[in-house]
Amino acid sequence: MSSSSRIVGRTLARCQALQLLFQAEACGRSVADVLAGDYVLSEGPLVEYGEQLARGTDEHRAELDHVLSGAARNWSISRMSATDRNLLRVALYEILFEDDVDKAVSIDECVELAKAFGSSDESSRFVNGVLGRVAADIDNGVDVIEVARKNYEDSAAELASAAYGDEVDREYAPEEGFTPEHEDFYDGDYKASDVPEWAREGE
Incomplete structure (x- = not known):
């Protein structure tokens, strides 16, 4: 990001978190591993809340x-662009795990970052729709994490049953926490060329 469009405060932190998560995903490492080595930020140094967001989202x-x-x-998840899915992860982490951040603020910030860094002109509308549905469920008293976990377990059990027969026990379903979307999206070592231009600016 150029000096003419510098960002500050928690907006900067969210942007930094996005870049750290992108780099971690690109090289198949955890955010902790990325932070322990060389990483790229369009604007630095890394602020405390940016690191907190990146680590928390990854965990x-x-x-x-x-x-x-x-x-x-x-x-x-795998069909989304790397930028869009990591933007959504950061915003959703704030909504679910950061008590001092209002949901509307997290969504608005994600939409603005999608306008700046998203994969297409539709990115901002897409992330707004996804996060809006989650926020509406939360406002209606839904435990979105528990519901999502239950839906995943049911889906995994159905897949296992289809593959191995109706007698399959739920304990043989895929391990909790794993989904096909969690496979590495990129192979090989991290290279500077793996990072989009917006993340390389300011090196």
Whole structure:
């Protein structure tokens, strides 16, 4: 991001978290591993809340992806662009695990970042729709994490039953926390060229 469009405060933190999560996913490592080595930020140094968001989102990724898979409607996590899915993860982490951040603020910030960094002109509308559905469920008293986990377990059991027969026991369903979308999206070592231009600016 150029100096003419500098961002500050929690907006900067969210942008930094997005870049750290993107780099972690691109090289198949955890955010902790990325932070322990060389990483790229368009604007630095890394602020405390940016690191908190990146680490927290990474640690709760399985739960976040369960929720997003249900809210995305006909869009699997793997079909989303890397930028869009990590933006959604950051915003959803804030909504579910950061008590001092209002849901509307997290959604608005995610929409604005999608306008700036999203994969297409539709990115902002897409993330707004997904997060809006999650927020509406929360406002209606739904435990979105528990519901998403239950839906995943039921789906996994159905897949296992289809593959191995009706007698399959739920304990043989895929291990909790794993979904096909959690497989590495990229193979090989991390290279600077793996990072989009917006993440490389300011090196």
